[in-house]
Amino acid sequence: MRKVLCILSLVATHAMAQTFTQYTTTEQAPWQTKGKASLSTKAKAQPILHSSLSTLNSERQFRAWGTCFNELDLDAIRLLTKEEQEKIMHDIFAPDGDLRFTRGRLTMNANDYSRAWYSCDTVAGDFQLKYFNIEHDKENVIQLIKMAQKWQPKMTFWVSPWSPPSWMKINQDYCVASSPFNTQPKEKDYLLFSLTPSPSPKGEGSGNQESVVDPDEMKFANGQRGRLFPKKLATQNYFIQDPRYLQAYANMFCKFIDLYAEENIPIDMVMYQNEAYSYTPYPGCAWTAEGTIKFNKEYLAPTLKEKHPEVKLYVGTFNTNRQDYVEKIVSALTAPAHSPLSTLHSPLISGLGFQWEGRENLDFMREHHPDLHMISSESECGNGQMDWRAGEHTFYLLHEYIGRGCDEYYNWNFILCDQGRSAWGWKQNALVQVRSANRTYRYTPEYYAYKHFSHFVEPGSTLIAFYPIKDGIQSIVFKRPDGKRVVICGNTNNEAKSLSIQLGKKYLNVSLAPHSFNTFVEGLSKKR
Structure with a gap:
C-alpha cells in the first residue's frame, strides 16, 4: 500500500510541475x-x-533585488499614518511581502534626492578626518533604513557618493554645472572642458560657447537621448588630484563603513562615484578615465583591502554609452595589481555598475569580462508622471538588464510625494506615490512591474x-x-x-x- 501511495505521490508532483x-x-x-x-x-x-x-x-544566478534610501523618501512616508507606513514597508521589504527587497544603496554625503546639500566633513583640509561624522544621516536617512530593517533585518548595503565634500573639488562646490537651483557662478562652468577651449562663434579667440553643458542633455526621456552621452567628455577631474586629497577620500569610505556598522547597517560593497558622466547642477563630480583609474587602483582599492578586506570594490556607476571609455577603465582595473598593499587577490574589482546609457555596454562587457559581476545600479527615474507608460518602460528595463547579464537590480526612489520634485528642479517617479494634499497613497504601475519579477524570482534563481x-x-x-x-x-x-x-x-x-x-x-x- 505504501508503495502505491509513493507512486501516486510522484505522479501528482509531476502533474503539478507541469502546471503554471x-x-x-x-x-x-x-x-x-x-x-x-x-x-x-x-x-x-x-x-x-x-x-x-x-x-x-547560461546557468547564471540572480543575486538580489534592492532600492535606494533617500531623504525625500523619508519625507514622503512620514506624511502617512503609522499603520500605512508599516504596510508599505512590509510590502516592499518583508520576506512575505510583495517586492521582497534585500539590498539597499546608500550615498556618502548628499545626493540629488536629499533635501539640500550636506557632507560628512565640512572642515577644509581635514585630511585626518577628525571632523568626519554621520550625525546628519542618523537624524534622517538612517531613520528610513531602520524602518526597512524592521521587516528585513538581514538587509545588506552598498555605498557610492554623488559628490565629495566641496573643499575636495576644483570648483569648491558640490555641483558640476551652474543652474538657477544652485549658487555656483557661471564663470566656473568652463572648467569642465577647460583643456580644450572652443573658438568663439565670432572668431574672437578662445571662448566658452561650446564649453558648457548642453542644458537639454540632462533632460530625461526614458533613457532615449538619441545620441552619445555625454556629447563631450570632461577634460579634467573635478576632484583635486593631490595625494593628500585622494588618500583622505579613500579613508572616508572606510570611516563611513565603520560608522554605519555602529548603527547595525552592514556595507559590503563600494563604488567610487555615481554617474561621473552627468555634469550636474545637483551634487556630482566629473572624473576622467585617468583620474578614475588612478583613484581606484592606487588609493581606494588598496585602502579597502587594508582596512576592510571583506568589502568588495565595484567600478561605476557607468551612465555613458561610450564603450571605449568604459573599457579603458575596466581593463586597467582588471590588470594585475602591483601595489604592495594589494596582496589579497587580483583583479582589484569584483564587478561593474550600470545605469541609463550604460545599459548599452552590457553585451560587450559580458563578453569581454565574464568573470565580473554586473549590476543595474539604478533604474531610470522617469519624469514624475508615475503612469502606465513609465511602468512599461521599467518592466522593459528589468527584462533587459537582467537578460543581458546583471545579477542585481536596484530601484531608485521607492516612495515620493506628488510628482517627485527634487530640490534641484527634477521630477521623478517612485514605486509608491503620496498625495500630499490629502495624505493618501497609491502603488504605481512601476511597483507592479517590480512585483512581477521580484515576488517569485528569489535570490539564487538561475x-x-x-x-x-x-x-x-x-x-x-x-x-x-x-x-x-x-x-x-x-x-x-x-x-x-x-x-x-x-x-x-x-x-x-x-x-x-x-x-x-x-x-x-x-x-x-x-x-x-
Missing part, C-alpha cells in the same frame, strides 16, 4: 490571478520563443532563457532554487497576443492581454 499559475497586471486591474496554464507537447501559437541565452549568460523584445513582446525565464520555473512576459501592443514558449521539450502556450505584465509560476497553487 498566471498573474497579470494591466493599467485597470493590477495583480490578478488568471488561472492555470499547462505545458503541451505542441506549440499552439506564433511566435514560438526558443531559448536565446549565450553560453556567457536565468535559463531570455527573449529580447520584438514586436512588443518580451519574455525571460528563471529556475528558482526549489526547481520551479518562472516565466515573465510583457505585451506592449494594443491587442492581445498569444505565443508559445519552449521549456525543454514542451511548450507553454499563453495569452497576454493588451498592455500587460504577466508572470507564470510553475507548481504553485496557493494564492500569492
